[in-house]
Amino acid sequence: MRRTILKLAVSAAALFAVSPIAAAAGPLMDRIEAGESIRIGFANEVPWAYPGEGNQPLGFVNAFALGVLENMGYDNIEPVVTDWGGLIPGLKANRFDIITGGMYILESRCENVAFSDPMGVFGDAFIVAEGNPMDIQNYQDILEKDATLVTGAGFNIVEVAKDEGIPESNIMTVPGPTEILAAVRAGRADAGGVTYFTARNLAEQSDGAVSVTDPGQMPEDTLNWVGIAFRPSDQDFLEQFNAAMNDYLGSEEMLAAVEEYGYTEAQLPGDDVTTEWVCENR
The missing domain is CATH 3.40.190.10 (Periplasmic binding protein-like II)
Structure with a gap:
């Protein structure tokens, strides 16, 4: 309403x-x-x-x-x-x-x-290229595969990623969801960190270019x-x-x-x- x-x-x-x-x-x-x-x-x-x-x-x-x-x-x-x-x-x-x-x-x-x-x-999730070619499900996957994570400036994802051991050089920050989607679609980032609700919306906007990872694969303490x-x-x-x-x-x-x-x-x-x-x- x-x-x-x-x-x-x-x-x-x-x-x-x-x-x-x-x-x-x-x-x-x-x-x-x-x-x-x-x-x-x-x-x-x-x-x-x-x-x-x-x-x-x-x-x-x-x-x-x-x-x-x-x-x-x-x-x-x-x-x-x-x-x-x-x-x-x-x-x-x-x-x-x-x-x-x-x-x-x-x-x-x-x-x-x-x-x-x-x-x-609510929980968080990643948007990834359709088919998830790097098989990224959580922060440890990003760390072990030396992948680039994009998220929004001021998003909780920045703190979580650092706590999970991801170096700042692998964390790209942009103004918001539109730019996160653009970075993943263009291949400038391997995963986009957002809330699960936002991830679903971005996937719907992408015409099949990105998919959403399983939020259940994220650390329990990322539930917010x-x-x-x-x-x-x-x-x-x-x-x-x-x-x-x-x-x-x-x-x-x-x-x-x-x-x-x-x-x-x-x-x-x-x-x-x-x-x-x-x-x-x-």
Whole structure:
């Protein structure tokens, strides 16, 4: 289900529907109380979060975040599209207020942003030339075959590849998925590291030029949880968001909103996984 962005003022009831013991108002709450929009930042990452006509926020993470915000009473939303590598710097520089791009919760990122509770769990995969001529299934295959891995600047794949022993000289970074696909198609890289959802989408775009490796062949610790990212100074708003998210996550309303993008009950994060645990273990 796609939502049209409405430029309506937030109702007074929504503005003051906060806990009496909530933290001091952060910059985002100040914006809302001044009648300004909530700015959501995302890149062009199909099917996670991407712009449609007029920068309409599409993708299942955008659909999820908009659903939570709508249930909180907020519908004055402004989309801001940027490169993936510009998401965290843009949030910190106050160019937008929330990252809805489908960002993995990682220890290195937890040092810079405050994540919501997890909204889904996902694995990674590689795109390779059709037929997988080098028989690449995981990072050790890339290492042993001296293959070149391409991935996006700022993607978690960069950290994982280095942790798996792949030298920097074998890691090519590009702005995003379009360039990853181009590098593999042109033979400049032997494998493209992305999320499994993104890999499937790139394979569909490639007209049979690339295929997707089995995500089950990847290390278990590459399974990742996604959260919505906020500035640490907006802890008051984050607490409200988590409370509304608790009611929305896994609901019929939520699953209907994300269905067209391929998110299913299988991607629900589980009740026993907390953001604190993920920050410490990923």
